Amino acid sequence: MTDPFAPPPPADDDDIIDEELDAEIEADRADAGAIGGLAGDSAPDQDFPDEGFGRRFDAEQLAVLGGQIGGSATAAMASIDRDVADSATGASDGGADGLLHPLDDANFGESLSDPALKQRLMRLAPRVSVEPALEATLAVANRRRWQRRAGTALSAAAVVIAALLLFRTGSSDPNSQTLSAGDPVTTTTTVGPADGTRLTPRTLDDSGATTSVYVPGTFVPGTYFPTFPTVPGGSSTTNTTTAPPTSTTPPTTARPSGEVKVSVGPASTSVAVGDRLSVQVEVENNTNAALFYVSGSSSCPQLARTTAATSAGAPVPGSGPGVAFVGEGAQIQDHLESNTFGPGWVLADPSKNTGVCTADSGITSIAAGQTGLATLSFDADAAPGGLPSSSLLIGTSFTYWPSSADASSNAANAKTVSSSSTVTWADSGVRTGNMSAVYNGVNTNPQVRAFLDGAEGAQERQFLSRIAFHAGFWEFRLSVAGSPATALLAKVDPSSGAIVVG
């Protein structure tokens, strides 16, 4: 006769590999064997005797759990229910040590002990390999530590950069600034005459003509924008309008009405380190709520710090939302020879692959009757360094549309004004570095290479978006989405290409 209470054999002797738990199982198996032996003497349908079972409930429970007690299951459950009722009423079935689960703290825990149930449950526990798990756990922990340190460093960098920007920009009202060379200036008078005079704070006293363009702006649904007039005095400045939309379907929302004044400069001039080249757009006499933004780009990454500021409301520069975008150089994505994320990326020499420094003012909303102002500023790099190109082109565009219309879905309502200016470096060639050596050094540096190819993944590579020249070195930086903070990836000697910090 087989033991009815013996636990079923394991499906696989190797099912449980943990030695400690195996030992417990063996001990429990011995206990269960003892219990089973007693119960096994009982014939089917035979009630369990109170005597002989130190814990009658355990035996009953075990019998029911195993489903192997034959016809006694119902009787066992009846006994359980009876004892529950007894415990609730304070009655007793008279069993000395075999009372079922009295629901008081003093006794209930003891009555819950059930080695057989424990043994059965242990058979359900899966295999566990400790060493691989330990290795994985340590790897995860180390990665978290690295991320924390990186996050802390980036936060600190953000604070420093914000402080520097605050120091650099000073008051939100530039007219109250004490200006010095290299200070940012945002004012409608920053555009100098088209006579080659440099656009710098040093030339603010120059009273040249402003290269502004006024666009008559009574925009009637179903009609299109007038031809953008020639900028007065801008000998090499061109302005174009976008091609008229082919759709003649009248827009469902009113278009903004008013005038658009675009101030672009300098035209055909030279720039020096510390100069700021500004493009400003005003929306005046606006009769309807509208959205607008200005975006721009320069062809040379040496216009390293690109800022874009927007303001809405009264045409007081800097009185609006403020700086919407601050970068430290060209977007390095433009310097990558592959536009596909993944291993194999290289940082391309901007002297061979024209770098583009871009900025976007961000979308500014203006209410009816307000005048809006958006400004883009391109700063020539303040540090000496390589200038791979002798001239640069600044292009900007201005787009606005009724605030109730979505720009992407209602392009017919959007108006774009484009402008471009060509300037030359006043001291072209002076700072030309060995850019091939620089990029070769970056691309072959093991740490940079590991970063570009590595398992850290595309997410980090997407943040690889800044290159700038600072303190005599080319710096390749990681930017953080939504933040002006950057973290240094590599610092490269401009002449030898040697990695100074990597």
Added chain:
Amino acid sequence: MTADIVVEELTFEGFFRTNYAPLVRSLSVACGAERAADAVQEAFVQANLRWRQVSDMDVPAAWVRRVAVNRLIDESRRDKRGEDAMTRMSAASVMELAPADIDLADAVGMLPQKQRLAVCLFYLLDLPIDEVATLLNSTPGTVKSNLYDARKRLARHLGGSDD
């Protein structure tokens, strides 16, 4: 002559090797192997990151158990995966279990989560009622009641009675 008493410093690796497998195996029965392994690993990661403080605790393993169980409970609150975790675990392990064990796995899987956890912590990890209560943010009396109810449900299921 006095004997020198050498107090061996508790290393994370040693701590892990001692406590990882029992905890994963026990919680696997309650919540499924994958979720249990994830929760326990996260608990040990947290312990590693704070090892100086954790190793100074009287019972570092209790801290890890608390973190792991909290994570499992939080996860089950966030989604409903906890409700079928045991079912998935059983399905994944069914080929390795004897028929009677499959029945028991099914029965355990039908228990409410707190009862499953109580059963596994009490019977598999051999934790005292008080610690089970602490881990489950409950009281000892409630834990005992949960254990009682769990056993009754298991008995009912395996015994084929609806009573």
